[in-house]
Amino acid sequence: MILHPRILLHICCAPDSTAVFERLAADYDVVGYFHNPNIHPLEEYVRRAEEAKRVGRILGFTLEPALYAPDAWDRAVAGLENEPETGARCTACFRHNLMAAAAKARELKIYWFTTTLTISPHKSSARIFEIGREAAAAHGVRFLETDFKKKDGFKRSLEMSKELNLYRQNYCGCKYSLRS
Numbered sequence: 188m189i190l191h192p193r194i195l196l197h198i199c200c201a202p203d204s205t206a207v208f209e210r211l212a213a214d215y216d217v218v219g220y221f222h223n224p225n226i227h228p229l230e231e232y233v234r235r236a237e238e239a240k241r242v243g244r245i246l247g248f249t250l251e252p253a254l255y256a257p258d259a260w261d262r263a264v265a266g267l268e269n270e271p272e273t274g275a276r277c278t279a280c281f282r283h284n285l286m287a288a289a290a291k292a293r294e295l296k297i298y299w300f301t302t303t304l305t306i307s308p309h310k311s312s313a314r315i316f317e318i319g320r321e322a323a324a325a326h327g328v329r330f331l332e333t334d335f336k337k338k339d340g341f342k343r344s345l346e347m348s349k350e351l352n353l354y355r356q357n358y359c360g361c362k363y364s365l366r367s
């Protein structure tokens with residue numbers, strides 16, 4: 188039996204976790220972490236969190252509990268409320284979630300962590316890698332720099348989401364993306 192190293196996977200939403208998990212599972216023992224206090228309102232957060240748990244049950248990974256603390260997220264993006272989507276508010280949002288993921292990996296003694304965020308065609312993988320490295324250095328762990336949108340990753344996530352009949356949200360997550 189081959190023992191794979193563990194990796195903490197920050198999951199931004201259930202659909203994105205499908206193809207990312209499929210790719211990681213070949214080489215890692217994946218532990219999910221749904222840390223997304225950016226999601227507004229609470230009902231939407233609960234819906235997405237429950238869907239992430241459902242994918243975990245189907246595909247075979249566990250989810251570490253995460254706190255929902257939108258006030259802390261509000262403070263992290265203070266002053267950036269009117270930034271356009273993909274702008275500086277999103278950079279601060281990525282940093283908030285990836286810092287939390289790196290801290291959780293450290294707490295669980297998991298050396299590697301990564302995120303489903305790079306599977307999105309709307310998100311800059313280079314920027315996410317930079318923030319991942321910053322979070323890893325701050326918490327003494329390693330960030331796995333994989334651009335999951337490559338090799339048709341996004342297309343595969345659409346196929347798997349359809350097969351599993353997953354809820355697909357129609358806005359990124361925060362109150363500012365809801366109004367735009």
Ligand code: SF4
Nearest residue numbers: 277280359360361364
């Ligand atoms: S648009 Fe998405 S990535 Fe940007 S701040 Fe809002 S939730 Fe975060």
